[in-house]
Amino acid sequence: MTQLFPRWTNRVPLYLGLALPVVLATVVGGIWYWFSPSYTDVGYEPLQPLPFSHKLHAGELGFDCRYCHSTAERAALAAVPPTQTCMGCHEKLILPESIKLAPLRIAHASGLPLPWVRVHMLPDHAYFDHSVHLAAGVGCVQCHGRVDQMAVVRQVQPLSMSWCLECHRQPAGRIGPVDKVTDLGYDPAVAGYDAARDPRRRRQVQPPLHCSGCHR
Ligand code: HEC
Ligand code: HEC
Ligand code: HEC
Ligand code: HEC
Ligand code: HEC
Incomplete structure (x- = not known):
């Protein structure tokens, strides 16, 4: 009888049987780690169809964010120009x-x-609105970091539920004057801004903590 496979191949199923649980554990563990809320997409920096640089346009040339993201103040979506x-x-x-x-x-x-490849993205079941945050004095930098220093846009915050709630529970020190929202170098905590003493504010902010605030 001609032997089609060498003798050692008889043990292949055994090796597979031993290796499979290890491979599975690694894959499951890896997915669990990477997809846990605090790691979701932080550092995500996709290649874009063209080397557009915020560091040049928003940083060195100093164009205001709203020149290109003109809908951010009025609508839920900031939209790419x-x-x-x-x-x-x-x-x-x-x-x-x-x-x-x-x-x-x-x-x-x-x-x-x-x-353009989307960098920041929430799942469909979570509701987010740019205009509400900007009107409350939450600057772009709180959620997107120093975009004006990035040659390629990179996600720096987890955008997880616990991250959203952290600020909603304690917005003091993270909200500033409304005219500073696109000034990425402005830090309300460092500036000692106190929303309660700002005469331009007609009411104090009340970010939602109840589920239906963000899951509509
Ligand atoms: C208000 C004017 C203005 C607008 C609007 C503008 N840019 Fe620019 N862009 C510039 C200037 C100024 C430079 C630098 C020119 C230089 O280096 O001499 C530049 C440089 C560039 C470069 C580098 C090109 C090279 O050969 O080095 C790219 C790529 C670019 N812009 C893409 C874009 C894209 C994409 C948009 C739209 C989202 C845009 N720009 C909107 C003014 C603008
Ligand atoms: C000259 C036009 C221009 C200006 C000014 C500009 N942007 Fe952008 N922005 C773009 C373009 C084009 C893209 C899409 C390509 C990319 O991601 O680099 C973009 C993408 C972004 C993204 C990622 C969007 C996503 O896909 O999730 C963020 C965040 C952002 N911009 C924030 C800012 C902030 C903050 C400022 C002000 C400091 C600003 N931009 C100024 C043109 C501009
Ligand atoms: C409170 C946090 C927060 C602030 C402040 C904020 N963003 Fe965003 N941004 C997000 C989130 C979350 C997303 C993803 C939204 C989604 O997937 O629905 C996003 C998405 C974007 C996008 C992609 C297009 C879109 O609208 O989904 C752009 C561009 C952008 N932001 C620019 C800006 C600019 C410019 C500012 C300041 C003027 C700003 N953002 C302020 C949280 C914020
Ligand atoms: C840095 C602080 C900060 C972060 C981070 C933040 N928010 Fe908010 N959020 C606020 C403030 C301030 C308000 C305004 C409350 C007001 O006007 O009374 C607000 C309001 C809202 C509202 C109410 C909108 C409406 O129509 O009434 C929703 C929904 C919301 N945020 C969702 C989110 C989600 C989802 C995230 C995370 C992806 C997030 N926020 C991250 C500060 C923040
Ligand atoms: C401030 C906004 C906000 C509030 C309030 C909020 N959520 Fe969420 N929730 C989110 C965001 C944003 C995500 C998506 C997180 C992600 O992509 O990692 C999410 C995701 C979820 C998920 C999917 C599982 C997960 O962890 O991704 C469940 C389930 C959920 N929320 C339930 C609730 C319940 C129940 C409440 C009320 C007790 C609540 N949420 C209140 C913003 C909120």
Whole structure:
């Protein structure tokens, strides 16, 4: 009888049987660790279709966040700017021939949006609204970090339920004057800002702690 497989292969099922629990435990443990709320997506820094730099535009050039994220103050969504916003400068005035901006010109010519990759994302069952937070004086930096120093946007906060609740229970020291929300260098705790003494505030903030506040 010709032997198709060498003799040691008889023990393969045994090896598999021994290795499988170890592999499974590693995978389950890994998933459990990485998907536990405090680790979800912190450090997530996806590659974008074009090397747009906040460090350059918002940091060195000093453009206000709302120049591009114009809906943040009025709507739930902060929204990424349309191609048109970029073309205002890059169509004729600034680096119209740049190779780095080729994807922008192609998108503009085709009328299709640039396929930006989302960095921050909550699950569908959690409700979030930018405008409410900005109106209450919560600065972008509290949730997104020093975006003005990032060449590539990176998630720095877990955006987990316990993280949201931490501030909702104790917003003092994390809310500032409304006109400072896009000033990422402003820290209400360092500045000693006291919301109760700000005459421009018509009422004190009351962030929801009940489930239906964030799960609607
Ligand atoms: C010149 C336009 C422009 C300005 C000014 C600007 N942004 Fe952006 N922003 C973008 C574009 C384009 C993207 C999508 C590409 C990316 O993620 O880098 C983006 C993405 C982001 C994201 C990630 C969104 C996601 O996918 O989760 C955050 C957070 C953000 N911006 C915050 C800010 C803050 C804070 C400021 C002010 C300090 C600011 N931006 C100023 C254009 C701009
Ligand atoms: C208000 C004007 C303005 C707007 C709006 C603007 N930029 Fe810029 N951008 C600049 C300036 C100024 C530079 C730096 C030019 C230089 O280095 O000489 C620059 C540089 C760049 C570069 C580097 C190009 C290279 O060849 O080095 C990229 C990429 C870029 N911008 C992408 C974008 C994108 C994407 C948008 C829209 C979300 C945008 N810009 C909106 C003014 C603007
Ligand atoms: C209280 C926390 C908080 C503050 C303050 C905040 N953001 Fe966000 N941001 C988030 C969360 C959470 C998401 C993800 C939202 C989702 O998935 O529904 C997000 C998403 C975004 C996005 C992606 C598009 C979108 O709307 O989902 C952009 C762009 C953005 N933020 C920019 C800004 C800018 C600019 C500011 C300041 C003007 C700001 N954010 C202030 C928490 C915050
Ligand atoms: C740094 C502090 C801070 C963080 C972080 C924060 N919030 Fe808030 N939140 C507030 C404040 C302040 C208010 C405004 C309450 C007011 O106006 O009375 C608020 C209000 C809200 C409201 C009420 C909106 C409405 O329509 O009444 C919701 C929902 C909410 N937050 C969800 C979230 C979620 C979800 C997260 C986490 C992803 C989050 N918040 C993170 C401070 C924060
Ligand atoms: C301040 C906003 C906020 C409040 C209030 C809140 N949640 Fe959440 N909840 C969230 C966010 C944001 C997530 C998504 C977390 C993530 O993606 O890691 C979440 C996730 C969940 C999940 C999914 C499991 C998980 O941990 O991701 C459950 C279940 C849940 N919440 C139940 C509740 C219950 C019950 C209450 C009331 C006692 C409550 N939540 C109050 C913001 C809130």
